[in-house]
Amino acid sequence: MRLHDLKPAPGSKHRRKRIGRGPGSGRGGHTSTRGQKGQGSRSGSSTRPGFEGGQLPLARRLPKRGFNNKRFATIYIPVNLDSLNQFEDGARVDEAQLREVGLVNGRGDGVKILARGKLEKKLTVCAAAFSASARAAIEEKGGTCEAATKASAEASGK
Numbered sequence: 001m002r003l004h005d006l007k008p009a010p011g012s013k014h015r016r017k018r019i020g021r022g023p024g025s026g027r028g029g030h031t032s033t034r035g036q037k038g039q040g041s042r043s044g045s046s047t048r049p050g051f052e053g054g055q056l057p058l059a060r061r062l063p064k065r066g067f068n069n070k071r072f073a074t075i076y077i078p079v080n081l082d083s084l085n086q087f088e089d090g091a092r093v094d095e096a097q098l099r100e101v102g103l104v105n106g107r108g109d110g111v112k113i114l115a116r117g118k119l120e121k122k123l124t125v126c127a128a129a130f131s132a133s134a135r136a137a138i139e140e141k142g143g144t145c146e147a148a149t150k151a152s153a154e155a156s157g158k
Contacts, residue, residue: 082117094126
C-alpha cells in the first residue's frame with residue numbers, strides 16, 4: 001500500500017450542496033430549494049432562532065415559574081491527577097501555575113482536582129475543591145491539599 005492508494009472510508013465524504021446552478025443540478029432550477037413564495041424565498045431574508053412566522057413563540061407562550069440556580073451555580077475547572085505529574089517533586093501547585101502550563105483555561109470559580117490517573121510525585125496542591133479520592137491519592141504520596149478561596153485565586157493572577 002502506498003500513499004496514493006489511501007482512500008477515505010465509504011460514506012465519510014459528502015459533496016457540498018450547490019444551490020442555484022440550474023435545472024440540471026437536481027437542486028431546484030428556478031426556486032433553488034427555497035420553495036415557491038413567502039418570506040423565506042426572498043433574497044436577504046433571514047429569521048432569528050425560535051421565530052414562528054409572527055405566531056407567539058413557544059418561549060413566550062409557556063408560563064415562567066420558579067427559581068433557577070444556574071446563574072448562581074459554582075463552576076469548577078477540572079484538572080486530573082495524572083496531569084499534575086509534570087510538576088517537580090515537592091512543588092507547590094496552585095491555579096496560577098496550572099494556567100501557566102496550560103492545564104487550566106477560561107473562566108471559572110476555581111479549580112477542582114479529580115482522581116483520574118495516578119499521581120507519582122509529592123506535591124502541595126492548592127485548589128478550590130478536591131474529590132475525596134483525589135485528596136486521598138495526594139496525601140498517600142505525602143503531599144498536602146490546601147483549600148484555595150476565590151480571593152486568593154484572584155490575588156495569584158486569575
